[in-house]
Amino acid sequence: MPGHPTAAERKFHLEYGRQKLAQMRNEGILRVEISSSRDDQVCEECALLDSKVFDIDRAPLLPIHEERTIFITDDEEREIEEAIPICRCAYLAASE
Numbered sequence: 030m031p032g033h034p035t036a037a038e039r040k041f042h043l044e045y046g047r048q049k050l051a052q053m054r055n056e057g058i059l060r061v062e063i064s065s066s067r068d069d070q071v072c073e074e075c076a077l078l079d080s081k082v083f084d085i086d087r088a089p090l091l092p093i094h095e096e097r098t099i100f101i102t103d104d105e106e107r108e109i110e111e112a113i114p115i116c117r118c119a120y121l122a123a124s125e
């Protein structure tokens with residue numbers, strides 16, 4: 030199905046959080062804020078985390094999810110599966 034990440038892409042996505050946190054830790058950042066994309070594509074799960082601040086060692090690893098499957102109704106009134114985009118949240122240095 031188009032839009033589904035390949036194994037290599039998935040690995041890359043999962044490395045994002047680890048590498049980003051390591052980099053921020055090296056810069057002396059102690060707390061991070063999660064920032065979702067703040068548009069109408071942001072899922073509930075990500076919206077709940079938006080603007081939340083964590084100690085860098087306790088921050089949830091991003092991306093939280095690769096894709097979400099939703100069910101929509103097509104022209105023939107059939108229920109079909111559709112994948113919506115991966116988590117696009119990012120870490121920001123929390124200002125304190």
Ligand SMILES: [Zn+2]
Pocket residue numbers: 065074075092093094115116117118
């Ligand atoms: Zn997200």
